Amino acid sequence: MAQRLGTLLVSVQGLSGTLYPAGTEVVIRGGGTSVDAFVNGDWVSLAWWEFSDSAASDRP
Structure with a gap:
């Protein structure tokens, strides 16, 4: 399946334990x-x- 880019709308925690804030690509x-x-x-x-x-078109 193809991969695509997205943007976080809320903060989420990765498997590593790092918390990624809203707006992270x-x-x-x-x-x-x-x-x-x-x-x-x-x-x-x-x-x-x-x-x-x-x-x-959202990306530079």
């Missing part, structure tokens, strides 16, 4: 009500309401 894999996301290799499990997809 993540790489998203999967779809549905929960997805796998990664921040610098740190795995973050996200529910659909914790992130938004980033359109290519």
Whole structure:
């Protein structure tokens, strides 16, 4: 499945224990009500309401 970019809407904790604040950009894999996301290799499990997809036009 293709990966895409997203932005956190709320603070979430990664598997490493690091807390990522809202606004952090993540790489998203999967779809549905929960997805796998990664921040610098740190795995973050996200529910659909914790992130938004980033359109290519949203990035510099």
